[in-house]
Amino acid sequence: MSPIRNRPIFAAQLVFTLAVAAFLIVPAFLSMLAGVTSNYFRGIRSGLTLQWVLEVWQLYSDTIFRSFLIAFAALAVTLAVGIPAAYALHRRNDRLSRAIEEVITLPLAIPGLAIALALLLSYGGFSSFRRSWLFILAGHAIFTLPFMVRSVMAVFAATDVKALDETAASLGASPWRRFRDVIVPTARPGILAGSLMVITLSLGEFNLTWMLHTPLTKTLPVGLADSYASMRLEVASAYTLVFFVMIIPLLTAMQIFAGHRYNPTGLGR
Amino acid sequence: MTKKTFIGLCLLPLIVLVTAFFVLPMARLVVAGAGGDLGLRAYAAILLEPRYRATLINTVLLAAATTAVTLVIATVSGLFLQRHRFPGQPLLVAMLTFPLAFPGVVVGFMIILLAGRQGLIGEVTLRLFGDKQVFAYSIEGLFLGYLYFSIPRVMLTIMAAVEKLDGTLEEAARALGAGPWAVARDVILPALAPAFIASGAIAFATAMGAFGTAFTLATEIDVLPMLIYTEFTLSANIAMAAALSVGLGLVTWAILALARNYGGSTVAASG
Numbered sequence: 033m034s035p036i037r038n039r040p041i042f043a044a045q046l047v048f049t050l051a052v053a054a055f056l057i058v059p060a061f062l063s064m065l066a067g068v069t070s071n072y073f074r075g076i077r078s079g080l081t082l083q084w085v086l087e088v089w090q091l092y093s094d095t096i097f098r099s100f101l102i103a104f105a106a107l108a109v110t111l112a113v114g115i116p117a118a119y120a121l122h123r124r125n126d127r128l129s130r131a132i133e134e135v136i137t138l139p140l141a142i143p144g145l146a147i148a149l150a151l152l153l154s155y156g157g158f159s160s161f162r163r164s165w166l167f168i169l170a171g172h173a174i175f176t177l178p179f180m181v182r183s184v185m186a187v188f189a190a191t192d193v194k195a196l197d198e199t200a201a202s203l204g205a206s207p208w209r210r211f212r213d214v215i216v217p218t219a220r221p222g223i224l225a226g227s228l229m230v231i232t233l234s235l236g237e238f239n240l241t242w243m244l245h246t247p248l249t250k251t252l253p254v255g256l257a258d259s260y261a262s263m264r265l266e267v268a269s270a271y272t273l274v275f276f277v278m279i280i281p282l283l284t285a286m287q288i289f290a291g292h293r294y295n296p297t298g299l300g301r
Numbered sequence: 302m303t304k305k306t307f308i309g310l311c312l313l314p315l316i317v318l319v320t321a322f323f324v325l326p327m328a329r330l331v332v333a334g335a336g337g338d339l340g341l342r343a344y345a346a347i348l349l350e351p352r353y354r355a356t357l358i359n360t361v362l363l364a365a366a367t368t369a370v371t372l373v374i375a376t377v378s379g380l381f382l383q384r385h386r387f388p389g390q391p392l393l394v395a396m397l398t399f400p401l402a403f404p405g406v407v408v409g410f411m412i413i414l415l416a417g418r419q420g421l422i423g424e425v426t427l428r429l430f431g432d433k434q435v436f437a438y439s440i441e442g443l444f445l446g447y448l449y450f451s452i453p454r455v456m457l458t459i460m461a462a463v464e465k466l467d468g469t470l471e472e473a474a475r476a477l478g479a480g481p482w483a484v485a486r487d488v489i490l491p492a493l494a495p496a497f498i499a500s501g502a503i504a505f506a507t508a509m510g511a512f513g514t515a516f517t518l519a520t521e522i523d524v525l526p527m528l529i530y531t532e533f534t535l536s537a538n539i540a541m542a543a544a545l546s547v548g549l550g551l552v553t554w555a556i557l558a559l560a561r562n563y564g565g566s567t568v569a570a571s572g
Contacts, residue, residue: 038481045381052378053396056449059411060400062421066414073419113318116311123308132312136319141554142327143510145526146546149533150326153333153543170322177318207307236404238513239526243533253513257406260517265419272410279402287395 064276066269084270088259092271095255096278102165102251103234106172110230113173114180115223119215121181122188123197133185137178144239147171152243165249171240176233180226187222221289228286235278252278334547337540346541347548353528360525363444364508368501371451375500376493379459394460401453405446405513412437412446412518440522446514451507455500462496495563502560506553525549 067085071078117136121129139147151171156162187193196218200210216223238253245254252275259268335341347353382394400408416422416437426434436442466489474484512526525545533542 049378059414113314117315120311142550150330154326238404
């Protein structure tokens with residue numbers, strides 16, 4: 033059902049929207065271009081090259097591997113902790129479970145800097161933990177957990193999981209078997225959407241990670257900040273290009289599998 | 302094993318994880334805020350100490366301006382994109398939501414490419430007016446960065462709300478002789494109010510807590526997250542950094558909680 037098209041208003045809105053899109057896309061495009069341009073100052077005439085991408089690989093490949101390590105570890109933690117918890121919270125659905133849900137969503141409302149400070153004050157003294165990537169993982173797990181729990185709970189709310197569960201119980205299935213054979217398969221779309229969000233968020237997380245990292249546990253966004261401050265524009269751009277190449281397939285998958293329902297408003301910043 | 306025990310066991314790992322790495326550390330942070338030379342007065346200093354107060358006011362004004370401008374932009378474009386189907390429309394939607402997953406540091410870099418020393422705007426103004434405009438590192442640049450990360454998320458919320466609008470009300474208004482402006486003012490905008498509150502709160506809270514963008518632009522003006530960072534790292538004033546973090550966290554949490562009471566469901570965002 034579309035309203036009658038009013039030409040001048042349509043044209044004005046189109047131009048406005050194109051300008052907004054240009055504001056968002058032009059710099060991203062420029063950075064991709066700069067990453068493969070021999071000399072950005074002289075422009076594209078200086079020729080295209082992969083030397084900056086190679087330089088990024090030599091300088092920063094460890095940050096890329098570490099970011100993936102942390103992202104998949106965070107995924108493992110949120111799956112192991114989040115799916116059973118989502119089931120329990122959905123089944124209980126009482127005052128206590130709503131309070132727990134409220135607490136686990138707090139990390140989305142509190143700036144990452146505050147959470148990182150809290151972790152530093154509490155665990156900064158345990159130096160071998162402080163120095164390992166597991167310290168960053170702790171922050172990422174807390175930050176991404178609500179996305180997994182909520183996305184699984186959304187599926188439970190949309191399907192009648194309680195009836196399925198009780199039917200299986202009446203047929204004599206043990207709680208564990210019901211969880212494995214009924215609950216988890218039912219939750220699959222939510223698990224998929226949640227997993228994509230956890231990976232994407234963890235790969236891009238900066239605010240917590242900047243405070244929690246050490247020179248030996250740099251992640252990709254930390255390395256990016258580093259290159260923005262100290263490297264020539266072409267190297268910084270090539271590094272950003274590598275990040276885009278990693279994140280765009282994830283975003284596309286998220287749009288396909290999760291759609292607008294799980295509006296990933298916790299992303300970005 | 303009874304059903305109750307099983308459900309309890311399902312919750313146990315979550316409770317352990319969240320208590321160990323969130324609840325207890327946050328409690329520690331609140332205590333640490335009062336643990337410096339100032340004691341509990343550290344919390345009052347956020348409002349009373351001129352430097353902190355000025356930063357707080359800066360941050361609130363910047364976040365409010367970001368929210369207002371983002372809402373206008375996202376409403377105009379969101380209504381347009383949701384209401385019209387034309388070739389390239391899906392591509393435009395994709396372009397407008399693509400920066401959702403950019404970390405704040407990357408957003409800062411985008412602004413450097415637009416308005417930095419080697420930026421596009423500087424290049425264009427140099428050619429046109431012979432005067433190179435560089436403002437990435439000033440408050441205008443920061444504002445642009447905040448718009449950059451706010452527009453996609455607010456746009457998504459508003460587009461979802463426009464999709465659910467009851468078109469018959471607009472037809473009724475039109476049938477009664479209302480022009481396009483009157484329909485927008487009296488029918489569409491009031492119906493979108495919950496979405497404005499929800500997405501506006503997210504935009505405001507995100508802008509208040511945004512750190513990566515300000516960090517990359519290393520701006521001359523202080524915003525609260527940068528102040529916390531410098532208090533902690535440069536001044537080693539841990540108590541004040543903790544007190545400021547608690548204050549900032551309370552503000553962002555309260556805004557989102559209020560908006561949720563008025564505007565229905567929201568997903569919060571961290572800056």
